[in-house]
Amino acid sequence: MSGQEDLERMSGRSPDRSSTVDSGLTMLGAAIAAVLVLPIGWLAIDAAGLGWTAVELAIESRTTGVLVRSVALVSVVTAASIVLGVALALLTVQGDLPFSRFWTILCALPLAVPSYLGAFAFVSAFGPNGAFANVLAPFGVDSLPSVYGFAGAAFVLTLYTYPYVFLTTRASLLSLDGTLVEAGQTLNSGRWEALKRVTVPQILPGIAAGSLLVALYTLADFGTPNIMRVEVFTQFIYAQYNAFARDYAAVLSLQLLGVTAVILAIESRIGVDESGAYESGGNRGAVDLDLGAWRYPALLVPVAVFAVAILVPIGIFGMWLTQGGPGYEAGQVAFSWEYGWNSANLALLAAAASVVVALPIAMASARADSRLAALADRASYVGYATPGIVLAIALLSLSLDLLPTLADLTGVDAVGLFYKTIPMLVFAYVVRFMPQAIGSIRTSTLQVDRELVEAAQTLGRSRLSAFRSVTLPLILPGLAAGAALVFLTTMKELPATLMLRPLGFDTLVTYIWRVQEAGFYGQAAVPALLLVVVSGLSMAVILSQETGDS
């Protein structure tokens, strides 16, 4: 592919695109996005019930305090994740490391650990009278700096979410046009100057895509701030909901969505020229950071991250296993392997459904230039930023308002067919996690050469057949990576699962929740490890889809 073609594809799409297909796709994408956002609209109805009080609550000082704290947490975690994620991505892609595959997996693995488990393990390890304090006590160390609070929460969240930035930045780096960097270096810019002026602008959209996921994850996470005792939106919403103040919880949720909208707007400014990062497709010549002997001490960074993010929790799980529970006379919550099966099944369903749903939205936003397509793409991210508990509350309200009416109109038992069933749960997962799949699908769609598809059509293939035989094989890696990401996060999801699951149905995370609530920490160890291992396997899928790994 010549540079000329590259330029053409970066600056605009081929002019003779079949606009009917695109507008059809756009309408489909928009319709899907609307359905996904619908449950969240129900929050507005809850909040509206409060009338003027809603506004008063929204501008109350404690509400604004929570707002400021949440925004601060999101900013710090995102910034720290960018530093860590980009540095490790550069190191693993361009650092010319021995066993670079191994280091890549090491760096990506923290994503497989639910951050609330990480936070819990951290508090157990480093909290007052934790394992670490007990180890140090004989040496005269009485007290450790508190792990609780803002700094602790920011640390734990960064540790378990930076892999989003790591993965998306790697993807950009791997498709980076090495000749450009070389040109930069040749033009006397020096290694760092070339990095700054050539590499960074090219990988910026990749960084932005990962940062968006980090920021929205942080905003929507409940477990970590709760365990680390930082009062942010989700924690506050949860406290209000459990104090039977659902309408106030709805007001807070809407404010949280306001913050989401701002984050999305920021990201779309950076990510707007996303074609630039991805389009040159394939790795033409490895770029080398040329760290020399420094690359060995640099390895201490991934080692340290792995030790803290993975080994500490595993050590704590192991300790729980051997030390047992909190002193009950007897009793335990029986574990069944069926929970693992349920988790994996749900996650597979959610991954498959997400890919099917994400495909039209991603293709429309990659191909059509319309505002509607872009809006559909953006709007779907709202679900990702909606805390699980908020989505679950909204979805329950919506179903209980609509399904009985539907049943009256049609005579079909709509409640029995949908309410608190597996499909309802999967729907919630799709709303929450599908946006993670959009990114990678859009990227791979952008890499499909339009002329190939058109050639297939010219040769008498129908549109669908051309899609199947040309487009699909080309975007399959993107689909797989997107599906794996949805699988991974569904495995970890707790609040919506707790609220929406069918009666008598448990998964790994709901089981872990039950035993931890009852204080049987020892019994959480095996399912927690199982969860991390299965999630880790899906990480392998994500990494194996990377093109042209060095």
Next chain:
Amino acid sequence: MEDEVDSRGRSVSRRRLVQGGAVLGTASVAGCFGMFNDDDGNNTPQNANVSDFRGTGPLVEGNFRGSGRLASGRPYPGGTSINDLPDLSGDLALYIGGGEGGIYTNLINKLESIYPDFSVQPSSNDSASLAQTIVEEVDAGASQADVFWSIDASSLGYVADNDAYDPLSDEAVGAVANSQFVGDDNAWAGVAGRARAVPYNTNRLSESDVPNKVQEFPSTSALQGSMGWAPTYGAFKSFVTAMRLVRGEEATRQWLVDMREAGTERYGNEYAVSQNVANGSLAAGFANHYYALRVKNQRPNAPLELAFTEGDAGGLVNISGVMKVKGTDKGDLVDNFVRHLLSAEAQEFFATVSFSYPMIKGVKPVAGLPTVDKLSPPDIDLSELSNVQETIELMESANVSP
């Protein structure tokens, strides 16, 4: 014995059990139960064989009674035995609160193994979340659960206030000894109680150092900078709600501020508070009574005792309780289920496994605890504990974030 699973076969084997129980009952008072104690501590309920229970084994020791020190040497529980109750039969959809609910699952499993025709479909979540879901579902005419087992009276009160229950039968609630633990209109029945208590370290304090009024704590010099609490914990919020109801907003806010300024240390939960009192890093704390017993059960020599305040919020006795969800077509089964939870065996289970306060006369709390009639809880309606919203605002304004 033939292992028949039809109801006749079961009633035969259960009748034998009754006979066994009666014989043991007459002979047991002098502590003969020691002979059934498995000294190596392996005699945990989950290891017990169901057939032991149904025919030959000792009912309480093998199945419903905890196995450790605190549970040994107890008299045979009085009250109505499961053997004398009608069979449980059918499917029951149960919303069950988290936390203690995790332990209750064991009891439900035991009931399911006694009655092969009985099965429970449980769904667990926070009690408050389930309460709100029940109200929404009942309003929409789409209720899913037949019975709600909350670990906190406030959630029961919420469902009752929103008229999403059907009253329990008089027979079902009849065994509850104290009318404070039954809701108005038989809306709910308490099945296990927990008292607010003050665990204190006996190396650092003597019993007389602990005031018997909770409002005296901030000004007690022995307690300055050496107390612990867990303000995020639900039971603590119920305690503050009770104080609000008894002493009013302003006095409660002042108390919170005074305690905070006295250097009271925050913990994530009350088990941690009790552990730290036992370690000596705290002199005393605020916690549900059973946490100290769990610590004692693990570490019998820990210098840890419990004090109870009198007639104020510090002496609140909260309950976990059960209610019938409005519109269920299994009302009779729910009533019978409640009677089983209030049976001698189930009450012995709550007393010796989770160290709760039993709700019936015939079963005593584990050794070292005053019986429930010796406690002097504040005079409030437990359902009113559902007014948590004001409590949260109050705690925020006192800078003790909930």
